[in-house]
Amino acid sequence: MNKTQKPVLIIGGGISGVTTAVEIAEVGKEVILIEKMPYFGGNVVKFNNYFPKLCPPTCGLEINFRRIKQNPRIKYYTSTEVQEISGEKGNFNVKIKTSPQYIKNNCTACGKCAEICPEERPDEFNYGFTNTRAAYIPHEIAFPFKYHIDNEYCKKESCNKCVDACKYNAIDLSAKEKITELEVSSIVTATGWESYDASKIENLNYSDSKNIITNVEFERFIASNGVNENKLLRLSDNTEPKKVAFVQCAGSRDENHLPYCSAVCCSASLKHALTIQELYPKTEVKVFYIDMRVSGRNEDFLTEVQENKNIELVKGKVGKIIEAENGNLILEAEDILSGKKIKYEAEIVVLATGIVSSKTNLNLNRDQNQFITDKQIEGIIPVACSRKPMDVSSSVKDATSAAVKAIQ
Amino acid sequence: MINIQPDIKFKKQLKEVSKSSLNECMQCGTCSVVCSLAPEEKPFPRKEMIWAGWGMKDKLIGNTDIWLCHQCGDCSTYCPRGVKPADVFSAVREISYQHYAKPKFLGKILNNPKWLPIAILIPIIIISTILYLAGTLQIPEGPVNYSKFFPHVWLNSSFTFLSFLTIALGIAGLRNFWKDLRLQYPDFKPSGSFIKHLFSIRKEIILHSNFSKCSNKKSRKIAHLLVFYGFILLLFVTAFAIYAAIVHKYPLAITNPFKILGNVAAMMLLIGLGIMIMNRIFDRKDFGNSTYADWLFLISMFLLTISGVVVQAARFLDWGIAYHLYFFHLICVWFIIIYLPYTKFGHLLYRVVAMVFAASAGRK
Numbered sequence: 001m002n003k004t005q006k007p008v009l010i011i012g013g014g015i016s017g018v019t020t021a022v023e024i025a026e027v028g029k030e031v032i033l034i035e036k037m038p039y040f041g042g043n044v045v046k047f048n049n050y051f052p053k054l055c056p057p058t059c060g061l062e063i064n065f066r067r068i069k070q071n072p073r074i075k076y077y078t079s080t081e082v083q084e085i086s087g088e089k090g091n092f093n094v095k096i097k098t099s100p101q102y103i104k105n106n107c108t109a110c111g112k113c114a115e116i117c118p119e120e121r122p123d124e125f126n127y128g129f130t131n132t133r134a135a136y137i138p139h140e141i142a143f144p145f146k147y148h149i150d151n152e153y154c155k156k157e158s159c160n161k162c163v164d165a166c167k168y169n170a171i172d173l174s175a176k177e178k179i180t181e182l183e184v185s186s187i188v189t190a191t192g193w194e195s196y197d198a199s200k201i202e203n204l205n206y207s208d209s210k211n212i213i214t215n216v217e218f219e220r221f222i223a224s225n226g227v228n229e230n231k232l233l234r235l236s237d238n239t240e241p242k243k244v245a246f247v248q249c250a251g252s253r254d255e256n257h258l259p260y261c262s263a264v265c266c267s268a269s270l271k272h273a274l275t276i277q278e279l280y281p282k283t284e285v286k287v288f289y290i291d292m293r294v295s296g297r298n299e300d301f302l303t304e305v306q307e308n309k310n311i312e313l314v315k316g317k318v319g320k321i322i323e324a325e326n327g328n329l330i331l332e333a334e335d336i337l338s339g340k341k342i343k344y345e346a347e348i349v350v351l352a353t354g355i356v357s358s359k360t361n362l363n364l365n366r367d368q369n370q371f372i373t374d375k376q377i378e379g380i381i382p383v384a385c386s387r388k389p390m391d392v393s394s395s396v397k398d399a400t401s402a403a404v405k406a407i408q
Numbered sequence: 409m410i411n412i413q414p415d416i417k418f419k420k421q422l423k424e425v426s427k428s429s430l431n432e433c434m435q436c437g438t439c440s441v442v443c444s445l446a447p448e449e450k451p452f453p454r455k456e457m458i459w460a461g462w463g464m465k466d467k468l469i470g471n472t473d474i475w476l477c478h479q480c481g482d483c484s485t486y487c488p489r490g491v492k493p494a495d496v497f498s499a500v501r502e503i504s505y506q507h508y509a510k511p512k513f514l515g516k517i518l519n520n521p522k523w524l525p526i527a528i529l530i531p532i533i534i535i536s537t538i539l540y541l542a543g544t545l546q547i548p549e550g551p552v553n554y555s556k557f558f559p560h561v562w563l564n565s566s567f568t569f570l571s572f573l574t575i576a577l578g579i580a581g582l583r584n585f586w587k588d589l590r591l592q593y594p595d596f597k598p599s600g601s602f603i604k605h606l607f608s609i610r611k612e613i614i615l616h617s618n619f620s621k622c623s624n625k626k627s628r629k630i631a632h633l634l635v636f637y638g639f640i641l642l643l644f645v646t647a648f649a650i651y652a653a654i655v656h657k658y659p660l661a662i663t664n665p666f667k668i669l670g671n672v673a674a675m676m677l678l679i680g681l682g683i684m685i686m687n688r689i690f691d692r693k694d695f696g697n698s699t700y701a702d703w704l705f706l707i708s709m710f711l712l713t714i715s716g717v718v719v720q721a722a723r724f725l726d727w728g729i730a731y732h733l734y735f736f737h738l739i740c741v742w743f744i745i746i747y748l749p750y751t752k753f754g755h756l757l758y759r760v761v762a763m764v765f766a767a768s769a770g771r772k
Binding site: 334 | 434435436437438439440441442446447448449450451454455486487488489490
């Protein structure tokens with residue numbers, strides 16, 4: 001192996017990017033890992049639990065974070081995005097921009113700054129359902145484990161309270177953004193995915209009802225560090241629901257929205273239905289679907305759901321949701337098996353929204369569904385959900401394969 | 409066991425007319441939910457879409473639901489697969505006119521552009537023959553007087569005769585349609601007379617109440633109401649004209665109340681048809697795929713009305729080409745009347761019969 005070879009750049013620090021990074025570093029190569037958020041872990045770190053073993057995200061991520069911390073071959077940047085890429089395989093020049101780091105790395109996460117901070121910001125980690133102070137720590141297992149200051153909400157020098165409160169002199173409110181130039185041999189784009197914007201599906205009325213949430217929001221509702229802390233309460237009146245409905249293919253397999261199948265939402269809703277049964281064994285759950293698309297070992301969830309008397313799978317796509325005065329939601333579908341129009345009144349509706357490849361400012365080839373194609377200039381390797389919808393275990397396998405490609 | 413007998417020829421025709429891919433339908437049922445006319449039990453159009461995919465002609469022709477649809481297009485708008493159920497329904501209706509056509513060849517020549525010259529030639533030959541028999545097949549001298557060209561006795565008797573012939577042929581087709589409806593709903597035991605049930609749907613017909621349930625595109629309902637009442641008014645005025653020609657002074661003066669009524673009706677038709685044509689040209693997305701048969705009916709109605717107005721002007725202004733225009737107008741009249749059961753005009757018959765059947769079978 002060539003010792004003078006330049007490092008591999010990995011764009012995106014979700015579970016795929018992190019996996020690619022440690023796999024490459026652990027075979028003795030240099031890696032630079034960048035992430036646009038102030039923390040690593042991407043979407044997975046927001047989950048309550050994930051496939052296939054239903055571990056909480058701490059399970060897989062913490063060990064990987066430790067592998068990053070202990071490995072001197074991995075250099076990492078958070079709050080950082082790529083600005084420009086030039087060059088070719090073996091010789092890429094990349095400009096990256098790190099947004100102002102108002103809290104320096106000597107932060108001990110004592111929390112005094114947040115205590116004294118008078119400003120509030122919507123917590124992106126909980127999809128804005130909760131607020132934090134403008135000085136905040138992203139979440140309990142955040143890596144890097146340090147506080148941040150939200151540029152948009154902080155009043156800076158006119159307030160200055162946190163600067164005085166910090167015993168470690170870790171706060172510098174005059175910090176500026178930083179441009180770094182890198183020379184790398186190859187680039188892995190692990191830019192990941194976003195949940196489809198449910199407000200675009202007009203007939204499902206997501207924007208008009210607090211009690212309609214998406215599947216990713218559901219994860220944040222019930223997570224132990226989430227909105228309701230291991231509970232599922234509806235936002236309109238904080239009650240525990242006795243009837244929950246899942247709407248499959250909310251946007252997916254729909255030419256007006258996402259023409260493709262997002263691959264994971266069926267399994268995810270089955271998982272969610274079972275989670276509700278664990279929390280509230282008497283709550284009735286209905287899952288409205290076109291086809292139940294679960295494969296591999298996830299089929300066990302289907303069997304388990306079918307055996308559960310409180311969960312009913314209804315074949316028929318929900319075409320309309322209307323909110324009643326008491327905040328309940330009336331779903332309309334045609335029950336295909338009986339050929340009747342049915343109306344079902346639920347207290348909470350969960351939309352199984354699909355996977356959209358994250359937008360980036362990188363100039364990459366995308367297919368008609370906006371996923372990053374495998375055909376890029378040599379040395380640029382897309383991975384996992386940036387190239388097609390897949391679940392966590394498939395993403396991790398894809399990350400290993402990307403790692404092998406990147407070091408060749 | 410369900411016995412499925414696909415009719416490949418029918419499916420091909422349906423695909424051609426509707427421009428829908430049919431088989432891409434994944435039977436999710438979104439269409440049935442967003443349709444504001446679909447009943448709770450066995451809603452449409454989801455079930456029709458699988459029949460269409462299988463080419464099950466028997467199920468689709470002779471089906472009330474095909475005619476309960478007023479084609480607002482919501483199903484096509486929300487369809488996740490772009491299979492356009494609304495266009496499939498309108499295609500089935502179009503194929504129905506041909507299927508029940510008596511005699512068959514008329515159904516064929518009116519739904520294929522290649523036979524259009526023949527379709528136009530038939531009324532020309534009929535009119536020329538009548539004029540020849542009346543001995544007036546030439547341009548008369550003197551001030552314009554249409555009765556010199558087409559004597560009233562000949563005009564009124566031939567017009568009345570052909571109208572009745574059309575109605576008789578239309579009823580023959582409707583009888584077969586009714587038989588098929590009965591086959592489709594074997595459990596249905598008819599109760600009450602046809603007239604009684606026709607009376608029960610008067611509100612839907614008079615006020616177009618289903619039409620307004622159907623769509624937020626208000627201009628569709630207004631246009632149809634204008635054309636519907638404009639046409640009825642003109643029929644009424646024509647009936648009076650025939651009566652006047654026998655016992656009264658004819659032609660009517662421009663200030664005669666019936667003449668005025670006739671002109672108001674013509675305006676209603678022109679405005680209504682104008683909206684329909686504009687909508688189809690400028691709002692393709694919402695008005696779906698307009699077929700040849702749709703345009704043929706719309707344009708022939710438009711030509712009928714506009715030529716009627718021009719012919720009237722030619723009489724009062726004593727134009728030299730008045731008789732040529734009159735001849736053209738007569739072709740339009742004959743074209744519309746004798747082809748009624750075979751063109752889109754046939755919806756007047758088939759839709760009403762299907763609605764009566766649905767009412768008597770208690771399908772809401």
